[in-house]
Amino acid sequence: MTLSVSAGQAVDLRVQPVEEVLDRVERSLQVRLLPDTVVRKRRSVGARTDRDTWVRVERRSPDKIADQGWNGTECAARLESVAQPTWQGCVVWRDADEPVMWRADETGLLPAAPVGSAVLNEAPELPNEWWEALNASLDALAAHRTRRVATPDTDTITQELVTESIRDVFSGHFDTTVQRWMPAHADLNWANVTAPVFSLFDWEDWGNAPQGLDSASLWASSLAVPALADRVRQERRRDFESRDGRLMTLFACSKILGPYAHPEDPRLAPARRVAEQVIEELQAG
Structure with missing residues (x-):
């Protein structure tokens, strides 16, 4: 029992x-x-x-x-x-x-303590070496090959899920078709990374996902701290500037702005602002 x-x-x-x-x-x-x-x-x-x-x-x-x-x-x-x-x-x-x-x-054991909760309200002190280690690990992960499919929030990520998640929250005429799929951690947030020594843990949901899923997830969990969110976008700009990265940005924003949005969530305004910008970019081609 x-x-x-x-x-x-x-x-x-x-x-x-x-x-x-x-x-x-x-x-x-x-x-x-x-x-x-x-x-x-x-x-x-x-x-x-x-x-x-x-x-x-x-x-x-x-x-x-x-x-x-x-x-x-x-x-x-x-x-x-x-x-x-x-x-x-x-x-x-x-x-x-x-x-x-x-x-x-x-x-x-982890080499250091987790940075914080899934969503941060204060900027952590992260040395440049930490960001270098983050980038090295995410790039190495994306270069691997697997038959696994990522399950963010325990839901298998598919083209259908991406399209439905985005269309349920955002309007506008733009294509939601994913072009590149690659291995991702699929639960990248500040509760699953350590500092000052970088390590990434809780791997139960990893697998193939659209390019930029991890970067968009970490960015979304940083939105209450604008400077931190900007640093994530700067460090992972190759993902964010890709078409799939823009779709994953909308996918991440849909979870913040969707039907379960909390009216006092400090991420609402920045997520809405960035989503509008990304939609314009996707419509422009």
């Missing part, structure tokens, strides 16, 4: 009991999770272990596990020249009482 939550009910692991799940992870991986280090998120729980590693536990319903599986962290271990924690092993099981799956991945 693990969690008593109906299949149709949203689960937030920040408030749901997870003690039995963590006990099972400890037994399966033969490790002890340090209670004072537990970090709880909406659909995952992580903790440091007594052998100086990190374990991340995730809960997903079967319909959110695509044909390629959900072994993103394991598959990312083969990516060369990409700064990330070393993957060491995992345990996966189907819940006995609920139509859900659990997965726990054990990796090396």
Whole structure:
């Protein structure tokens, strides 16, 4: 027995009991999770272990596990020249009482602390070496080849998803056809990178995506800090100046300006302003 939550009910692991799940992870991986280090998120729980590693536990319903599986962290271990924690092993099981799956991945410790939350309200102090490492890792990642398909927010990214996401929020006559697909982390935000030493973690959603998805995602999570957003655009300008990068900018903006937009989100105005500019550029060809 693990969690008593109906299949149709949203689960937030920040408030749901997870003690039995963590006990099972400890037994399966033969490790002890340090209670004072537990970090709880909406659909995952992580903790440091007594052998100086990190374990991340995730809960997903079967319909959110695509044909390629959900072994993103394991598959990312083969990516060369990409700064990330070393993957060491995992345990996966189907819940006995609920139509859900659990997965726990054990990796090396992060080389530094995460920069912050997914969306920043204050500019972090990032040395030039950090930006160089970010660029090197993203460029190396894009140069790899994979059959995986990215699943940002656990949704498989397809041409249809890109078109629907953009058309549901923005009007105007412009083509939404993606031209270049390449490997992307697919969840690049300030909660998934470390500083002052750069490292990129939480690889469960990586796979092929339109060029510029990662750059647009990091930019969107920076919009409350204009100087930081500008720095992201400057560092990743090759992505943002591409046609697909412009589409990914609209894709990122659609998540900010869409039906679930928060009226007090400081990113609303800059996202709307940039979206209007990008639409003009796409219409101009």
